[in-house]
Amino acid sequence: MPGTTESYLEEPGALRRSHQSFENAIESNPNYAMAWNNKGNVLSALHRYNDAVDCFERATDIDPNYFDAWNNKGNALAQLLSYEDAIYSYEKQLR
Numbered sequence: 591m592p593g594t595t596e597s598y599l600e601e602p603g604a605l606r607r608s609h610q611s612f613e614n615a616i617e618s619n620p621n622y623a624m625a626w627n628n629k630g631n632v633l634s635a636l637h638r639y640n641d642a643v644d645c646f647e648r649a650t651d652i653d654p655n656y657f658d659a660w661n662n663k664g665n666a667l668a669q670l671l672s673y674e675d676a677i678y679s680y681e682k683q684l685r
Contacts, residue, residue, distance in 0.1 A: 605632055605635055605636060608628075608632050609629065609632045609633070612625045612626075612628050612629035612632065613629065616629065621652050622652075623648075623649040623650075623652040623653040623656050623659065624649070626645045626646070626648040626649035626652065626659070627645065627646060627649040627656065627658060627659040627662060629645045630642040630643070630644075630645030630646045630649065630659070630662055630663075630666070631662060633645060634662065634665065634666050634669070637669075639666045639667075639669045639670045640670065642662070642663075642666040643663055643666045643667060643670070646659045646660075646662050646663035646666060646679075647663065650663065650682075657683045660679050660680070660682045660683035661679070661680065661683045663676075663679040664676040664677070664678075664679035664680040664683065667679060
């Protein structure tokens, strides 16, 4: 569907541009949890799950109540077949 986030990410170079935008935001403010979470989402879309987990961990270190980051970390860990860690992340999201 034109105009959706999914269609934007399918455009050539969109993930690279998004990644760079979040890198710039993090450089400006290393404690910007949303930028870390969104960078992790881009890395997950690129199937770079270990790197994505690192970003989600940074986001939750900054804001332990960042439920989306806990959920996204669980999703990335599940992709890595690290199910016990994924369940822990999902449980943290629910608290």
